[in-house]
Amino acid sequence: MVQLSHLVTSLPPFHFANAKQRIADKQAQGVDVVNLSVGDPDLPAPPQVVERLCTAMRDGENHRYPEYRGMRALHEAIAGWFERRFGVALTPEQEIMPLIGSKEGLVYSAACVLNAGDIALTPDPYYPVYISSVTSVNAQPYMLPMREESGYLPDLEGIPTEVLAKARLLWLNYPNNPTAACADRAFFEKAVDFARRYNLVIVHDMAYAEVHYEGFRPLSLLEIPGAKDVAVELHSLSKTYNMAGFRIGMLVGNRELVNAVALLKSNIDSGIFRPVQYAAIEALNLPESWIQERNAIYQHRRDLMLEGCRALGMRVQPSKAGLYIWAGVPEGYTSRQFADYLFDKMGIFLTPGTNFGPAGEGYVRISLTTPESRIQIALDRMKRAFVS
Ligand SMILES: Cc1ncc(COP(=O)(O)O)c(C=O)c1O
Incomplete structure (x- = not known):
């Protein structure tokens, strides 16, 4: 057996490498997963x-x-x-x-x-x-x-x-x-x-x-x-x-x-x-106009997501920059429980705040690198579950 170094044996799996596998497994079960996790721009390079x-x-x-x-x-x-x-x-x-x-x-x-x-x-x-x-x-x-x-x-x-x-x-x-x-x-x-x-x-x-x-x-x-x-x-x-x-x-x-x-x-x-x-x-x-036009697309997505989260009673602030919304999880859930619930029950994949350290407890991170139509699907699924 190969003796591996302390360096490599002490490393956790890189979350987003693991995430790809979890999504693929879910898709193999026939679930249409909405991926709101990784900050990987979906729009093409110029x-x-x-x-x-x-x-x-x-x-x-x-x-x-x-x-x-x-x-x-x-x-x-x-x-x-x-x-x-x-x-x-x-x-x-x-x-x-x-x-x-x-x-x-x-x-x-x-x-x-x-x-x-x-x-x-x-x-x-x-x-x-x-x-x-x-x-x-x-x-x-x-x-x-x-x-x-x-x-x-x-x-x-x-x-x-x-x-x-x-x-x-x-x-x-x-x-x-x-x-x-x-x-x-x-x-x-x-x-x-x-x-x-x-x-x-x-x-x-x-x-x-x-x-x-x-x-x-x-x-x-x-x-x-x-x-x-x-x-x-x-x-x-x-x-x-x-x-x-x-x-x-x-x-x-x-x-x-x-x-x-x-x-x-x-x-x-x-x-x-x-x-x-x-x-x-x-x-x-x-x-500069290229950046402005691209950011306008993210801004629409941000606004759609913010409005949807608020309608679900989640605590969110409008971000001035970056690719994410940092949302407070609803009462009664830890970050991981909420993220797992959304994934297991609704096929929505986002990142628990605790993946970014202990101070992330109570939050999830939502990425804006998904088209508005997919964000809307995620919000509709959440609305069905949380708002009766
Ligand atoms: C805060 C932060 N720093 C650095 C990186 C690495 O980006 P890249 O290696 O693609 O430049 C990322 C990627 O998501 C990031 O979120």
Whole structure:
């Protein structure tokens, strides 16, 4: 029998890998499952992007190993997008590292900052990779519960001094998955100051930067003066341009950490397939109107779902950004019981809040990556069960 490492035997199954199997099993029983769980954009990538990918594919030069740190033209496209979108200048090659999606950037960042025994301050609820990337280097997460009444912002000042003595990293994620909360400038300023005082690195995960509603524009942490001294930020084309399957994102900000990630990554993989890099350049140069039109579709879905949830007596807030609705479960259910009930009895698959940590108890996460017609089917099924 193969002796597996502590690293791998201590990892839980990745929820969404497991979810696919549960859905497939249900469908095999003839159930028409409405999937409101994973944040996997159902809308297609922009046609210009697909075209650029196909053209680049036909050039044999692009079939060779790509550049470890990404093409210069991609760095320039990222820097241009960042300047236009956030008003922040980034130095190509020094403050930018293209990635195969932002997920790997979480793992690399943790590995570049943490030693065994260190602590990573982890707002709870959290995207599960924050935990596995910390425990995989024998460091420990320290949970910072985020509560509805404090706008899902963690209480940094309440962290015990003995924890701060061992803390090296602070994860932040706004627009937040799963709560859909957004951070304001005052919180980001406080976080940068806090990181400076306690010698922490902030890894701000901004995978949902460009999914926003009603004219709201989420802030980049790097807009805060001095943030680059203590922080890096992760961006992704997965949700921004419906390019989840392309696998492309980037780490930007503090140059020491960006360079460390580049070093680690070059020892593990060999860069991003060039046609995907060309496709990303095309996407990053799309007009702002493309984002607005796509977000209008999500906004309709959001409004339909919010109205439906309220009619069922569920507690929901209109999200200003992100792909999710974070809904309070009806009285008498835990998060898991409610999610299992909807799945077993109604073929509606959504994610219990506790999949994102203990502070998620009492909530479920509903994804908006499903067409309105399917959302309506889910709401009709729920209405039949809950409203007599
Ligand atoms: C908060 C958050 N961060 C990072 C990711 C990873 O995205 P990707 O690797 O596709 O860029 C996701 C994906 O769902 C996410 O929700």
